[in-house]
Amino acid sequence: MSDKLIDRRDLHFLLFEMFEVERLLEHEYYEDHSTTTFKLALDTAYQLAQELFWPSFSEFDKNPAYFDGEKTIVPESMHKIWAAFKEGGWFAASFAYEHGGQQFPGMVHLAALYMFNAGNTAASMYLGQATGAAQLIEGFGSESLKKVYMHKLFAGDWAGTMALTEPQAGTSLGDITTSATPVEGEDYYIIRGTKRFISSGDHDLTENIIHPTLAKIDGAPPGVKGISLFIVPKYRVNDDGSIGAPNDVITAGIERKLGLKGQATAELKFGENDECRGWLLGEPHCGLKYMFQLMNSARVHTGLQAIAQASTAYQCALQYAKERVQGREVTEHDPATPQIPIINHPEVRRMLLRQKAFIEGVVSLLIYCGALSDRLRVAGSKEEEDTCRALLEILTPVCKAYGSDVAYESIMLALQCYGGAGYIEEYPIAQILRDNRVFPIYEGTNEIQAMDLLGRKVAVDQGAYLRALMGEIAKTLAEAGTMDALGGQTGKVQEAMEAITEVTMHLAAIGLSGDHKTYISHATPYLRAFSQLVIAWQFLWQSVVAQRALDSDAGDATFYEGKIATAKYYIDAILPSTHTICHLIKSGEDSALNFKEEWFGATHPSVTA
Amino acid sequence: MKIAVLMKRVPDTASVFKIGADNKSVETDNLKYVMSPYDEHALEEAIQTKEAGKADEVFVITVGPDAAKETIRTALAMGADRAVFVKDDAASDTNCKGTAMILAAALKTEAPELIFAGKQAVDDDASQVPERVAELLDIPHASVVTSFELNDGTALVEREIEGGHYKMEMALPALFTTQKGINTPRYPTLPNIMKAKKKEIKELTFADIGLSAADVASGVTIEEMALPRQDRLNKILDGDNDERVAQLLSVLREEEKVL
Numbered sequence A: 001m002s003d004k005l006i007d008r009r010d011l012h013f014l015l016f017e018m019f020e021v022e023r024l025l026e027h028e029y030y031e032d033h034s035t036t037t038f039k040l041a042l043d044t045a046y047q048l049a050q051e052l053f054w055p056s057f058s059e060f061d062k063n064p065a066y067f068d069g070e071k072t073i074v075p076e077s078m079h080k081i082w083a084a085f086k087e088g089g090w091f092a093a094s095f096a097y098e099h100g101g102q103q104f105p106g107m108v109h110l111a112a113l114y115m116f117n118a119g120n121t122a123a124s125m126y127l128g129q130a131t132g133a134a135q136l137i138e139g140f141g142s143e144s145l146k147k148v149y150m151h152k153l154f155a156g157d158w159a160g161t162m163a164l165t166e167p168q169a170g171t172s173l174g175d176i177t178t179s180a181t182p183v184e185g186e187d188y189y190i191i192r193g194t195k196r197f198i199s200s201g202d203h204d205l206t207e208n209i210i211h212p213t214l215a216k217i218d219g220a221p222p223g224v225k226g227i228s229l230f231i232v233p234k235y236r237v238n239d240d241g242s243i244g245a246p247n248d249v250i251t252a253g254i255e256r257k258l259g260l261k262g263q264a265t266a267e268l269k270f271g272e273n274d275e276c277r278g279w280l281l282g283e284p285h286c287g288l289k290y291m292f293q294l295m296n297s298a299r300v301h302t303g304l305q306a307i308a309q310a311s312t313a314y315q316c317a318l319q320y321a322k323e324r325v326q327g328r329e330v331t332e333h334d335p336a337t338p339q340i341p342i343i344n345h346p347e348v349r350r351m352l353l354r355q356k357a358f359i360e361g362v363v364s365l366l367i368y369c370g371a372l373s374d375r376l377r378v379a380g381s382k383e384e385e386d387t388c389r390a391l392l393e394i395l396t397p398v399c400k401a402y403g404s405d406v407a408y409e410s411i412m413l414a415l416q417c418y419g420g421a422g423y424i425e426e427y428p429i430a431q432i433l434r435d436n437r438v439f440p441i442y443e444g445t446n447e448i449q450a451m452d453l454l455g456r457k458v459a460v461d462q463g464a465y466l467r468a469l470m471g472e473i474a475k476t477l478a479e480a481g482t483m484d485a486l487g488g489q490t491g492k493v494q495e496a497m498e499a500i501t502e503v504t505m506h507l508a509a510i511g512l513s514g515d516h517k518t519y520i521s522h523a524t525p526y527l528r529a530f531s532q533l534v535i536a537w538q539f540l541w542q543s544v545v546a547q548r549a550l551d552s553d554a555g556d557a558t559f560y561e562g563k564i565a566t567a568k569y570y571i572d573a574i575l576p577s578t579h580t581i582c583h584l585i586k587s588g589e590d591s592a593l594n595f596k597e598e599w600f601g602a603t604h605p606s607v608t609a
Numbered sequence B: 001m002k003i004a005v006l007m008k009r010v011p012d013t014a015s016v017f018k019i020g021a022d023n024k025s026v027e028t029d030n031l032k033y034v035m036s037p038y039d040e041h042a043l044e045e046a047i048q049t050k051e052a053g054k055a056d057e058v059f060v061i062t063v064g065p066d067a068a069k070e071t072i073r074t075a076l077a078m079g080a081d082r083a084v085f086v087k088d089d090a091a092s093d094t095n096c097k098g099t100a101m102i103l104a105a106a107l108k109t110e111a112p113e114l115i116f117a118g119k120q121a122v123d124d125d126a127s128q129v130p131e132r133v134a135e136l137l138d139i140p141h142a143s144v145v146t147s148f149e150l151n152d153g154t155a156l157v158e159r160e161i162e163g164g165h166y167k168m169e170m171a172l173p174a175l176f177t178t179q180k181g182i183n184t185p186r187y188p189t190l191p192n193i194m195k196a197k198k199k200e201i202k203e204l205t206f207a208d209i210g211l212s213a214a215d216v217a218s219g220v221t222i223e224e225m226a227l228p229r230q231d232r233l234n235k236i237l238d239g240d241n242d243e244r245v246a247q248l249l250s251v252l253r254e255e256e257k258v259l
């Protein structure tokens, strides 16, 4: 199999043909780049994914991370992966030269991360979190914090985390109780509290781990308005940059979990001995705002992680379906004829097609978001900046929630293609399915994403974000409208756009009437209907590009025809449920809101644990 | 000291190969190309030698169509200092003999003291070009090298031979072909990818090196190409249990070489 993990042809199509990454070369920021640097980076990423990440994938399941009472041990191959990543300069790939980066476009970096995650997501998490912590410090840290921590993180000398969740505060971050007490005459605070489920929370990969940590300064206002962000290192750092005393961050344990077992998901105790020092990042009480800046890109990345795994599962299932012979054509009645590969059965073919459509639709949206962040960097006007920001804001929950929901569905279909073999640990699908189940949960559950979309993103500025999105969709409709070959699909996307506009107005009226509970109770179905429009739009756009290539006889017709057929399948077979959902919402379907708790039946307290 | 690395752009062996309609060539439309894996070892050995302070410069040299420049860029991103590229769209008509003539002619102007090459190219597996180049340059060579050590003006190498190793010392200039296990080729790094763009690729034509297409014509006609048949080779062992165990052991040791 040449493309075991991802479809490189499709990625090339998105980067070079659809989102035209080479157009960035006109801008000064990218002037040292060329098509060659992009291609070399992508080739190298693929090589790393195939030769380093993927071969360690099953080891991460067989040798879970564990705490031996003193230190946390991670899968052996993670050390090799970390070293290669550091050596290659990948931690800061898309960051500025002054931070040790190479100023690669965000969309090229995203494409590389897609490949790494397709190879081994748990491993990629260790790596991505160092970059994330560095990015926070870069955005909001004082010069002295930058000097001490940022370069080490961007260089991959030290690792990072994101420490938000506490036992009593997961979704509801306003309820965190970790405290920060100022110390007279010092630039640090004393941190006390327990953080739970912290990815990459402890390990032996680097000599220090930097925890950006949410805490409340003594006397802070209640709720989210009282949250501040601190930099809490595992070891203190001496003035000369060398590692100093332990900083009273104690690992209480590493979780045993459904999947991502090589990931050290830690419970951390800060300040058990009142010796844990944290340095305030930015202004007091603004912690959540800062964290959200990182979280937006982290949420796009979550969608990316999820769909990257779906891609690997699909590539495996596709190969399996070509090799596994079982049964005969329904029209073949002679039992003496040989059995046929299962890919010939329409039922199997549909499962494969559905996977392909989910993956190609979501990856397109993800790379588009990368392209938007690149456009934002080089934007020539305030207006363009605002548009890019608006689009990123409104598409983030779609990437995260729709991306992870359909990724899981896609992997279930991949497993189904394998039949019984899919359920057996000898094949990779079982592990992929388990690993993948976390993405609808972390970085804000998908329910929270749906509420973010309907409650915030759609409503902001009297629908300004939504108008920006509809404007972009209208552009694609106009272009597709000039191409006869795409007539059928264009009409259907247009209708879905009208349905979403209508249902949004319907909901807005409910919201304006003050019935916020009813309004927000439609969040999850709304997100699904909305996301399907977004993905259908991406597919229509892909079709325009593919049809043009076909019209110009550019060669590779198989790819372009397959692309248009995939788009047609999504628009014909998946998009229509958008109308059903919109109908339901407009009909006032309110079971979720009004179903009484006692109607669910009685429970016994012992069943939860 | 100057080190040359002979490099070939080959189809990725993970590609799906199809024989063309003429039954005499491979369809190239959907092939993805890479540096021949043994050449990666050659390049790695050259870079390590330079990093150890024992050489001043590493350059790669290749003959091929324009697209071979992509592979050259990979070599530059791995750490080669520059490249010599003999552009030849007619190279498809040449074979090992012609390729060796081209490389040797181009290398004469460069006069490297040390030459590395992969022990074979994974497309046609001929294992001929480097040895022919050494002959044409009239320098000694050692093939299938698994360990390389450079001392003052000489190289101490180990070659892999049937069932063992062969240690030899040779005076430079000399050519060596590398076998897997000699080193672990590095991946290009992003900073090196950025630098690769600015490194020199010296382009030469046949005329520049005093050759014509006729000089290097292959003189071989391909009658037919076919994919290997994938029949299972069954072997049924006869005799009593002891005899069959003995036969099995001998097959595993001598034919399959897994013991």
Ligand SMILES: Cc1cc2nc3c(=O)[nH]c(=O)nc-3n(C[C@H](O)[C@H](O)[C@H](O)COP(=O)(O)OP(=O)(O)OC[C@H]3O[C@@H](n4cnc5c(N)ncnc54)[C@H](O)[C@@H]3O)c2cc1C
Binding pocket: A161, A162, A163, A164, A165, A169, A170, A171, A172, A196, A197, A198, A199, A200, A257, A260, A265, A438, A441, A442, A443, A444, A445, A446, A447, A448
């Ligand atoms: C493997 C793994 C890695 C993780 N890594 C990190 C990490 O690195 N850093 C970190 O800080 N956290 C991390 N987390 C924590 C993760 O972000 C939380 O688990 C998640 O935010 C949900 O919080 P919770 O578990 O407390 O669930 P709860 O908040 O208790 O939610 C339970 C259910 O109720 C729903 N719900 C809760 N509140 C509402 C509401 N207001 N409206 C509607 N529905 C609601 C949720 O959607 C969910 O379905 C990780 C978790 C896991 C499993």
